[in-house]
Amino acid sequence: MSIPTAPTLALVGASRLHGEGPQAVRALGPVSLEIFAGELVAIMGPSGSGKSTLLALAGALDRPTEGRVLIEGKDLSRLSLAELASLRRRVIGFVFQDLNLLPGLTAIENVALPLELDGCALEEARGRALEELERVGLRDLANRFPDNLSGGEQQRVAIARAFVGPRHLLLADEPTGALDSVTGESVMRLLKSQCARGRTVVLVTHDAAHAAWADRVLFLRDGEIVDETIAESKLPRTVSRDP
Amino acid sequence: MIIRNSFLAILSSQPAHGYSLKSSFEASTGGAWRLNAGQVYSTLSRLERDGLIQAADDDIPERRPWQLTDEGQAALSTWYETPVDNRSTRDELVIKVLVAVAAGERDMERVLQTQRSATMRRLQELTRSKMEMPDSELPELLLLDARILRAEAEVRWLDQCEQRLRPTWQGAAS
Numbered sequence: 219m220s221i222p223t224a225p226t227l228a229l230v231g232a233s234r235l236h237g238e239g240p241q242a243v244r245a246l247g248p249v250s251l252e253i254f255a256g257e258l259v260a261i262m263g264p265s266g267s268g269k270s271t272l273l274a275l276a277g278a279l280d281r282p283t284e285g286r287v288l289i290e291g292k293d294l295s296r297l298s299l300a301e302l303a304s305l306r307r308r309v310i311g312f313v314f315q316d317l318n319l320l321p322g323l324t325a326i327e328n329v330a331l332p333l334e335l336d337g338c339a340l341e342e343a344r345g346r347a348l349e350e351l352e353r354v355g356l357r358d359l360a361n362r363f364p365d366n367l368s369g370g371e372q373q374r375v376a377i378a379r380a381f382v383g384p385r386h387l388l389l390a391d392e393p394t395g396a397l398d399s400v401t402g403e404s405v406m407r408l409l410k411s412q413c414a415r416g417r418t419v420v421l422v423t424h425d426a427a428h429a430a431w432a433d434r435v436l437f438l439r440d441g442e443i444v445d446e447t448i449a450e451s452k453l454p455r456t457v458s459r460d461p
Numbered sequence: 462m463i464i465r466n467s468f469l470a471i472l473s474s475q476p477a478h479g480y481s482l483k484s485s486f487e488a489s490t491g492g493a494w495r496l497n498a499g500q501v502y503s504t505l506s507r508l509e510r511d512g513l514i515q516a517a518d519d520d521i522p523e524r525r526p527w528q529l530t531d532e533g534q535a536a537l538s539t540w541y542e543t544p545v546d547n548r549s550t551r552d553e554l555v556i557k558v559l560v561a562v563a564a565g566e567r568d569m570e571r572v573l574q575t576q577r578s579a580t581m582r583r584l585q586e587l588t589r590s591k592m593e594m595p596d597s598e599l600p601e602l603l604l605l606d607a608r609i610l611r612a613e614a615e616v617r618w619l620d621q622c623e624q625r626l627r628p629t630w631q632g633a634a635s
Contacts, residue, residue: 264624410592426616427609430584431592437577445578449585 224291225252226387226418227276231285233441234271246271246441248285253420255386258413260429261422263438269422270391272438276420277310277389278302289387307336311380311388315395318376319364326351326360329379338383350378354408370401377408381417388412390421394428406431464496464504469513469529469537476517476526479505491600508533554615558622569626577619584612 233247246268253259261269274280275287278294287294289309294302311332319328330347334340351357354374364372373393380388388409394402406428409419413433421432429435437445464486471477471485483501487494505527508514513533516525529537554576561572591605 264620407592425613426581426584427588427613430581430588430609430613432585435581435585437574437581445574447578447581447585449589450582 223255224288226255226257226290227251227253227420228288228291229272229275229282229285230288232275232282232287233284234268234275234280235283244441246275247282249441249443250285251436251443253418255418256413256416257434258410258419258432259421260432260435261420261438262424262426262429262435267438268441269438271441273389273391273420273422277312278306307332308384309387311377311382311385313373313376313380313388313390313393315392316369316372318379319372321364324361324363325356325367325375325378328364328375329382332379332385333383336383346383347378350382351375353381353412354378368401369397370404373397373405374408377405377412381412386417388417388419388421390419392423393421394423394425399427402428464500465508466537466540468504468508469533469540472514472527472529473534473537476528478524478526482527489600491598491602491604493604562626570623573619573623573626577616580612580615580619584609584616587612 229249229251231248231250233249234245235242236245237243249268249272261272263269271280275282276289278287278289281287281295289305292305294305297305319325320331323331326344326347329350330340330343333343333346338346348357348360351360354377356371356374356378359367359371364375367375376393377388380390390409393409394405397405402425409421410431413419421429423429433449435447436443437447467486467489468482471482471489477485479498479501482505483496483498486496505514509516509527511532512530513536514527515530517528518525558569558572561569566572587605587609591602591609594602594605596602
């Protein structure tokens with residue numbers, strides 16, 4: 219008998235309200251979803267539809283007013299502050315549209331930082347950071363400061379940092395928003411390859427072409443998931459003619 | 462006209478027989494457009510009639526390849542110099558949405574979302590194909606880029622429709 223694996227991320231009837239009583243504004247929910255290891259999931263929707271709120275709940279940056287958020291089967295509302303902090307250091311990585319890196323640290327120092335904060339010895343942290351930079355194709359630029367990296371390279375460093383050490387759940391808010399479309403696409407390709415290694419990516423984007431790299435695209439409207447498209451099996455090798 | 466001009470373009474690099482024109486055309490369009498023999502030969506006979514191609518000198522008359530004439534070369538240059546007019550006024554989706562709005566369809570949200578879902582799924586499929594395609598397959602890659610960008614434009618247009626129509630359907634609901 220096989221034991222079912224808990225989803226990497228689950229929201230169960232999760233809502234986030236701001237304010238109380240009749241004046242309360244519902245930013246999100248109720249939303250239920252499960253995201254499993256190795257999945258790349260994109261969240262789309264108009265401004266104010268609850269995308270960033272969902273990401274904040276998923277990353278334990280905010281708590282739901284109702285319902286539950288579980289990471290690897292652990293109900294976040296039952297964790298102590300110390301346990302939550304540890305989860306954010308060891309499981310979850312974040313990437314935003316920009317300003318991801320500390321300007322005073324080199325690429326490798328930026329990537330090693332979460333490990334050092336987690337008590338990892340300097341040399342070991344640097345070694346693992348270099349390994350992660352190699353995976354994103356930036357080993358040769360490890361000693362550069364963010365100012366001397368292109369926008370696409372900075373996002374690659376941010377992705378390396380988000381996945382360094384044991385971290386395996388990446389939450390990204392418009393990670394391609396500040397990039398041109400070809401560079402944005404290379405970032406999506408990198409995220410996709412990370413998922414092929416068993417890592418999990420949840421990404422908020424308004425760009426349909428980038429969202430299309432995802433296995434699943436969730437569409438939010440007024441705080442609720444109103445649609446979900448799942449990538450079908452691959453197209454035949456030769457594309458058919460348009461009607 | 463596209464087939465006719467494409468044949469002129471292919472013949473501008475070297476003389477060719479009907480069958481190899483067909484194969485070259487299909488290869489250069491990434492397999493997106495297949496021709497039948499009838500189309501190939503009727504196109505060639507019209508090109509010959511108009512003096513744009515002629516049979517090249519060869520030993521065996523019935524196996525002579527086609528080559529461009531000076532007039533054919535000039536026609537090709539004109540084609541390259543003329544921008545394509547892609548302003549379609551009869552895009553089925555656009556017309557469908559316009560007609561639905563004009564008819565006062567109450568559930569525009571569903572109409573738009575159904576299309577959005579389908580286009581998004583198509584975009585995912587196209588992207589899947591692109592993920593697997595080596596950079597060396599240039600015609601296929603360029604073709605996929607074109608289809609991806611068109612699908613993306615459609616999603617963006619649907620998003621804009623929703624944004625513009627939203628105030629009207631919220632008003633209707635209250």
